[in-house]
Amino acid sequence: xxxxxxxxxxxxxxxxxxxxxxxxxxxxxxxxxxxxxxxxxxxxxxxxxxxxxxxxxxxxxxxxxxxxxxxxxxxxxxxxxxxxxxxxxxxxxxxxxxxxxxxxxxxxxxxxxxxxxxxxxxxxxxxxxxxxxxxxxxxxxxxxxxxxxxxxxxxxxxxxxxxxxxxxxxxxxxxxxxxxxxxxxxxxxxxxxxxxxxxxxxx
Amino acid sequence: xxxxxxxxxxxxxxxxxxxxxxxxxxxxxxxxxxxxxxxxxxxxxxxxxxxxxxxxxxxxxxxxxxxxxxxxxxxxxxxxxxxxxxxxxxxxxxxxxxxxxxxxxxxxxxxxxxxxxxxxxxxxxxxxxxxxxxxxxxxxxxxxxxxxxxxxxxxxxxxxxxxxxxxxxxxxxxxxxxxxxxxxxxxxxxxxxxxxxxxxxxxxxxxxxxxxxxxxxxxxxxxxxxxxxxxxxxxxxxxxxxxxxxxxxxxxxxxxxxxxxxxxxxxxxxxxxxxxxxxxxxxxxxxxxxxxxxxxxxxxxxxxxxxxxxxxxxxxxxxxxxxxxxxxxxxxxxxxxxxxxxxxxxxxxxxxxxxxxxxxxxxxxxxxxxxxxxxxxxxxxxxxxxxxxxxxxxxxxxxxxxxxxxxxxxxxxxxxxxxxxxxxxxxxxxxxxxxxxxxxxxxxxxxxxxxxxxxxxxxxxxxxxxxxxxxxxxxxxxxxxxxxxxxxxxxxxxxxxxxxxxxxxxxxxxxxxxxxxxxxxxxxxxxxxxxxxxxxxxxxxxxxxxxxxxxxxxxxxxxxxxxxxxxxxxxxxxxxxxxxxxxxxxxxxxxxxxxxxxxxxxxxxxxxxxxxxxxxxxxxxxxxxxxxxxxxxxxxxxxxxxxxxxxxxxxxxxxxxxxxxxxxxxxxxxxxxxxxxxxxxxxxxxxx
Numbered sequence: 001x002x003x004x005x006x007x008x009x010x011x012x013x014x015x016x017x018x019x020x021x022x023x024x025x026x027x028x029x030x031x032x033x034x035x036x037x038x039x040x041x042x043x044x045x046x047x048x049x050x051x052x053x054x055x056x057x058x059x060x061x062x063x064x065x066x067x068x069x070x071x072x073x074x075x076x077x078x079x080x081x082x083x084x085x086x087x088x089x090x091x092x093x094x095x096x097x098x099x100x101x102x103x104x105x106x107x108x109x110x111x112x113x114x115x116x117x118x119x120x121x122x123x124x125x126x127x128x129x130x131x132x133x134x135x136x137x138x139x140x141x142x143x144x145x146x147x148x149x150x151x152x153x154x155x156x157x158x159x160x161x162x163x164x165x166x167x168x169x170x171x172x173x174x175x176x177x178x179x180x181x182x183x184x185x186x187x188x189x190x191x192x193x194x195x196x197x198x199x200x201x202x203x
Numbered sequence: 204x205x206x207x208x209x210x211x212x213x214x215x216x217x218x219x220x221x222x223x224x225x226x227x228x229x230x231x232x233x234x235x236x237x238x239x240x241x242x243x244x245x246x247x248x249x250x251x252x253x254x255x256x257x258x259x260x261x262x263x264x265x266x267x268x269x270x271x272x273x274x275x276x277x278x279x280x281x282x283x284x285x286x287x288x289x290x291x292x293x294x295x296x297x298x299x300x301x302x303x304x305x306x307x308x309x310x311x312x313x314x315x316x317x318x319x320x321x322x323x324x325x326x327x328x329x330x331x332x333x334x335x336x337x338x339x340x341x342x343x344x345x346x347x348x349x350x351x352x353x354x355x356x357x358x359x360x361x362x363x364x365x366x367x368x369x370x371x372x373x374x375x376x377x378x379x380x381x382x383x384x385x386x387x388x389x390x391x392x393x394x395x396x397x398x399x400x401x402x403x404x405x406x407x408x409x410x411x412x413x414x415x416x417x418x419x420x421x422x423x424x425x426x427x428x429x430x431x432x433x434x435x436x437x438x439x440x441x442x443x444x445x446x447x448x449x450x451x452x453x454x455x456x457x458x459x460x461x462x463x464x465x466x467x468x469x470x471x472x473x474x475x476x477x478x479x480x481x482x483x484x485x486x487x488x489x490x491x492x493x494x495x496x497x498x499x500x501x502x503x504x505x506x507x508x509x510x511x512x513x514x515x516x517x518x519x520x521x522x523x524x525x526x527x528x529x530x531x532x533x534x535x536x537x538x539x540x541x542x543x544x545x546x547x548x549x550x551x552x553x554x555x556x557x558x559x560x561x562x563x564x565x566x567x568x569x570x571x572x573x574x575x576x577x578x579x580x581x582x583x584x585x586x587x588x589x590x591x592x593x594x595x596x597x598x599x600x601x602x603x604x605x606x607x608x609x610x611x612x613x614x615x616x617x618x619x620x621x622x623x624x625x626x627x628x629x630x631x632x633x634x635x636x637x638x639x640x641x642x643x644x645x646x647x648x649x650x651x652x653x654x655x656x657x658x659x660x661x662x663x664x665x666x667x668x669x670x671x672x673x674x675x676x677x678x679x680x681x682x683x684x685x686x687x688x689x690x691x692x693x694x695x696x697x698x699x700x701x702x703x704x705x706x707x708x709x710x711x712x713x714x715x716x717x718x719x720x721x722x723x724x725x726x727x728x729x730x731x732x733x734x735x736x737x738x739x740x741x742x743x744x745x746x747x748x749x750x751x752x753x754x755x756x757x758x759x760x761x762x763x764x765x766x767x768x769x770x771x772x773x774x775x776x777x778x779x780x781x782x783x784x785x786x787x788x789x790x791x792x793x794x795x796x797x798x799x800x801x802x803x804x805x806x807x808x809x810x811x812x813x814x815x816x817x818x819x820x821x822x823x824x825x826x827x828x829x830x831x832x833x834x835x836x837x838x839x840x841x842x843x844x845x846x847x848x849x850x851x852x853x854x855x856x857x858x859x860x861x862x863x864x865x866x867x868x869x870x871x872x873x874x875x876x877x878x879x880x881x882x883x884x885x886x887x888x889x890x891x
Contacts, residue, residue: 028506
C-alpha cells in the first residue's frame with residue numbers, strides 16, 4: 001500500500017569523531033526514520049558494527065493521525081472524552097526553553113561551564129573512570145550547542161570548540177576501550193575476544 | 204564445444220544511486236576481462252542494475268577454454284648430446300615433459316637449435332575458471348566508500364545478501380564477499396519478498412519481472428519516461444524531463460509507478476525556478492508546464508510500488524511538498540523585504556578565498572575590470588559598475604543559501620523588483636553564462652562585461668596565490684572559466700586583447716604573492732585552452748599549433764585564424780604548401796637567415812624565381828587589406844594560388860647558388876614568402 005524507500009544518507013558527527021553509512025527511510029515521500037550502520041565512534045573502528053534506527057516518532061505519529069503540525073497530535077484522551085494534544089503538553093515548554101536558549105542563557109557562565117566540564121572530563125579519565133567522563137562530554141557538547149545558539153562563538157573559534165569536544169570524545173572512547181580490554185572483553189564471543197586481546201596495536 | 208548463458212547477480216541493501224552505474228559497468232567489464240584473459244569465447248556481456256542488485260549476463264559462453272598447444276624449450280642441441288648419446292640435461296627435460304628423448308623435436312631459431320617439445324594442454328572447464336574470475340571482478344569493483352556490517356571484516360558499498368552464479372542450469376561454486384553462490388535470488392522488497400529459485404540463467408529477466416523488478420537500467424528509465432509523459436498527457440500539460448533527474452530516479456526504484464500530485468496554486472506567486480528546485484532537489488519530482496511554458500501546480504513522483512491505494516501515496520507526497528514549498532515562499536517573502544543593494548555591506552564578511560579577501564573585495568575588483576571592458580565593447584561603464592556591485596548580493600539571500608543553484612536567477616528577480624536598470628538585472632543572471640562549452644553567452648553588453656570580469660579576476664587571483672590547476676586538479680574550475688572567457692569573446696565577436704584585460708585584472712589585486720610573470724602565465728594558460736576549444740570545432744592539433752606559433756593575444760583573432768587554417772587544410776594545395784613552408788623554414792633555419800633583407804629584383808635570373816617574385820609581390824598587395832580586416836580565410840585562398848610558382852621554383856632553381864649575393868637574394872625571396880603565410884599562421888605545422 002505505502003511507498004517505502006531507502007534513500008542514501010550518510011551520517012557524520014565531527015565533534016564525536018563518529019560516522020556511519022545508511023539511509024533515510026521515506027514513507028510516501030516523507031522521511032520517517034533513519035538507519036545507520038556505525039563505522040566509527042570516538043575515532044575507534046566499530047567492530048562488530050552497530051546499527052542505529054532513529055525513530056522520528058513524532059513524524060510517524062503525525063502520519064498515523066493525519067495532522068500537519070506536531071502540536072496537533074493527540075497525546076491522550078481524557079476519561080470525559082476531551083483530547084489533550086502534544087501542544088497542550090509541550091508547547092509552553094518549547095517556547096520557554098527556546099526563549100531561554102536563544103535569549104537568556106548566560107554566555108559567560110556557559111563558557112566557564114564548558115571549561116569546567118572539560119577539566120572534569122580530563123580528571124575523571126586520569127582516575128580511569130570513563131563512564132562519568134563520558135557524561136562530561138555530553139554536557140560539554142550540549143554547552144557548545146547552547147553557546148552556538150547564542151551566536152557566542154565566532155566562525156574561527158567554532159572549529160576550535162569542535163576540536164575540544166572531539167578530543168574529549170576520543171579520549172573517553174579509548175579509555176573505555178582500554179577498561180573493557182583490561183577486563184578481557186567479557187561479553188565478546190570467544191574467537192573475537194582472542195583476536196582483539198591479541199591485537200595489541202588496536203587501541 | 205558447447206555454449207550456454209552465464210548469470211551472475213550480487214544482491215545488496217539499497218546501493219547509493221550515484222555509484223550504481225559505475226559499479227554495474229565495472230562488474231560487467233571485470234567479468235568480460237576475466238573471460239577474455241582466460242581465452243574463453245562468448246557472444247556478448249550485458250550489465251543489469253537496480254538499487255538492490257548488480258547483475259551480469261554473458262550469452263553463448265563456451266563451456267571450456269580451447270585446448271592450447273604449448274611449446275616448451277629444453278637445452279641447446281650442443282648440450283643435449285655428447286658422442287651421440289643424450290646428456291643428463293636432455294634426459295631430464297624429456298622426463299619433465301613425460302616422454303623419452305627420441306620423442307623430442309628440434310627447434311630451429313636464429314641463435315641456434317634447441318631441443319623442444321609440443322605439448323597439448325587441455326583447456327580448463329568454465330566451472331573451474333569462473334570462481335576466480337568472479338572473485339576478481341567483485342574484488343576489483345570501484346566502491347567509492349566502503350563499509351562493514353555485522354561482525355564481519357567484509358567490506359562493500361552496502362551490506363550484501365546473496366550471490367547467484369548460474370551457467371545454464373548449473374550453479375557455479377563461486378564465492379565472494381563472504382557469500383556462497385546459489386540459484387536463489389529475491390524480487391521486489393514488498394511485492395515479492397520470497398526467495399526465487401532460478402532454473403536457468405536465461406530465466407533471469409523474466410523471473411525478476413514476474414517478481415516486480417525491472418533489472419534492465421535502460422528499459423526502466425524509458426518506462427519511467429513513458430509513464431511521466433502519459434501522466435502529463437492526462438493533465439493536458441507538458442512534463443519537463445531533466446535527464447539527470449531521470450537517471451537518478453531510475454537508480455532509486457525497481458518497479459517504477461508514476462503518480463501525479465498537486466500543490467496549492469498560491470505558491471505559483473513564487474518564481475518558478477524556486478519551486479522547481481525545491482521539488483527536484485528535495486523530492487525528486489518532475490514538474491509540469493502549460494503550452495506557454497508556465498509552471499502548473501502539479502508534480503509527478505515515481506513511486507516504487509503498485510499501491511493498492513495510490514491516493515494514499517499521492518496524499519503523502521502532497522503533504523511533504525507543502526511545507527517545502529512554504530519554505531521557498533517564506534524565503535522569497537523574507538528576501539523581498541529588503542533590497543539587493545542593502546546587502547552590499549554583508550559581502551564584507553563573506554570570504555571569497557582566504558588570501559583573496561571577501562566577496563566585497565572581489566566585487567570592487569570586478570567592477571574596475573567590467574568598466575574597462577564595457578568601455579571597449581560599447582557598453583555603459585556605469586551599468587557595469589552597478590552590476591558588479593550587486594553581482595554577489597544574492598549569495599547572502601535566504602533562497603540562494605538554501606538552493607545554491609538559484610544564484611544569479613534570484614539576483615535577477617530581486618534586482619528587477621528593486622527597480623534596478625533592466626540591463627543590470629539581466630546581467631546578474633548572465634554573469635554565470637556560459638555554464639558549459641556549448642551554452643549561450645550573455646546577450647547584454649553589461650552581462651558580457653561582468654561575466655568576463657568575474658572570470659578574469661578569479662583567474663589572476665588563483666594563479667597569483669600559486670594555486671593554478673595541476674594535472675586533473677582544478678578546484679576553482681579555472682579550465683571552465685578560461686573556456687568561458689574564450690567563448691564570450693568569440694561568440695560575442697569582441698576583438699579584445701586578453702593581455703590588456705589580464706593586466707587590468709592584476710592591477711586590482713594589491714597583495715598577490717606571485718606576481719612575477721603573472722599576466723603572461725595566465726595568458727598562456729587561457730590561450731592553451733584553444734586546443735580543447737578547437738576539438739569541439741573539428742580543429743586538429745596541427746591546426747592549433749600552426750596558429751599558436753603566432754604571438755596572438757586576441758582570442759577572437761585567434762579563432763578566426765584557426766577557422767581559416769581549418770578551411771585551408773581542406774584544399775588540395777594544402778599538403779604541398781605545408782611541405783613547401785616546412786622546406787623554406789628548414790632552409791632559413793639552417794642558413795641562419797634573419798629574414799630582414801629585401802629582395803633585389805635585378806639579381807633574379809632564372810624564369811621561375813622571377814615569376815615567384817612577381818607572384819609574391821602581387822599577392823602581398825591583394826592580401827594586405829584582408830589581413831587588416833581579419834579575413835584570413837580569403838587571404839589563405841589567395842595565397843593557395845602560389846602553389847605552382849613555388850613548386851616551379853624548387854624544381855628549377857638552385858637556392859644555394861655559388862654566388863653569395865645570388866644565394867642571399869634567393870634566401871630573402873624565400874623569407875618574404877614565409878612571412879606572407881605567417882601573417883595568418885605557421886602553415887608548416889600542417890600535415891604534408
